[in-house]
Amino acid sequence: MTQPSLFGAPGASAAVANIDGGSRGNPGPAGYGVRIERDDASVVELKESVGIATNNVAEYRGLIAALAWAVQHGVSRLHVRSDSLLLVKQMCGEYRVKNQGLQPLWAQARRLAQQVGDVRFEHVRRELNGEADRLANEAMDEASTEH
DSSP states (O other): OOOOOTTSSTTOEEEEEEEEEEESSSSEEEEEEEEEEETTSOEEEEEEEEEEEOHHHHHHHHHHHHHHHHHHTTEEEEEEEESOHHHHHHHTTSSOOOOTTTHHHHHHHHHHHHHHOEEEEEEOOGGGOHHHHHHHHHHHHHHHHHO
């Protein structure tokens, strides 16, 4: 008889995703950045401009990108780290999503999180989210040149 792993099912894949989103002006040219580190230490970076949007919309777009990537790559345990206290509290069910523009993004993120399985959210200080912030700024630079 073997003892069950403390780290989940055999073959289960895990990752940590640092996410960030922002806008230059609120709303303004917006983008997100995501830095994912898989349990095998490989790193994936995602970034995208999202046009003219608020910083909260950009934060959610980053979360959705990280969750969609996890679903596509068979990640069953995802630790999401964000410097957006609002996003973390809303995803944990501690805050209601009152903004009508965020409600569909929140619902999409919840559906994707259910598909992943084990998703944990952690609020981190901005200075601990530097790589995701760098990617988000690159995406905002792209959004600024597009508009």
